Amino acid sequence: MIELQQLEKRYGETHAVRDLNLSFPDGELTALLGPSGCGKTTTLRMINRLIEPSGGRVLLNGQDTRDLRPEALRRGIGYVIQQIGLFPHLSVAQNVATVPDLLGRDRAQTRRRVDELLELTGLDPAVFRGKKPSELSGGQAQRVGVARALAADPPVLLMDEPFGALDPLARDTLQEAFRDIQRRLRKTVIMVTHDIDEALRLGDRVALMRAGQLEQFGTPDDLIHRPASGFVRQFLGEDATLRQLAGRNVTEFLTPGSGQAGLPTIEAALNARSALSVMLREGSDALNVVRDGVTVGTVTWAALRGDEVAPSSRGVGG
């Protein structure tokens, strides 16, 4: 568990971060969100000591990170940034294997792990293992960066706008892939983003910052339905609920069953916002959800609005 206690960073007169108290739950993805200059990156980089705090402390599993050597600390904390900086003269496989090789891990084992991670991030190892970074698209390079960060198998992953430089389509695909990876590996991830959709879509929790301070810390649901201040409401915008639905699969709102006769249908692969559109178009407050031609249950207007939580909600099939 990572805990920030009264964390501060001053640059002369500028208070980049002030009195920040925050615990990042193990195995969850926390999005650090907020307007430009609010202190997100400074906060992130104080966790792995790329920036030294001016006050307060960072605890990693109860231990003050000042008592750890920075190199040792960083070995246990993966770091992914927008400009991933792959080594241009090394192949994709060698890039991913950087840290395991550095640590003198077994070669054959590392090779298997590299292939596994390439697969996991959606790159066919047979095709990509031997390529050089210059032969990759931006999205592919970013995938390699994610695979490289995971290769050392760090319990904690810090990410700074990792998908920021990608075009919207590549970003969507990689976000989706990363969400699956995170659900499977259950790393503790802290991700800086200024993209509200990304934060609501990927974050188990969101820490919304403003002018160096924490404005609200909670689940996406908390921020949308129980904003702590006018700033939170305004920052997320009027269409916050719709944004959130666009990032969630319709099966997350499913009440499993054989459906109800006569209801309009929606494909299980679609997002919850599409379900809402179909309901409005068809004038129906419930839909049968269909996968491979078979009805797997229903989704209701109330469930989408968060008025009722389907018994099996979250994680069903998605």
Ligand SMILES: Nc1ncnc2c1ncn2[C@@H]1O[C@H](COP(=O)(O)OP(=O)(O)OP(=O)(O)O)[C@@H](O)[C@H]1O
């Ligand atoms: N090395 C530095 N020297 C002086 N001021 C700095 C330095 N680094 C950051 N700051 C200031 O600290 C504040 C927080 O910066 P930080 O980069 O953490 O913000 P951010 O929320 O990550 O912003 P963005 O979304 O634009 O990247 C800003 O006002 C910035 O100008």
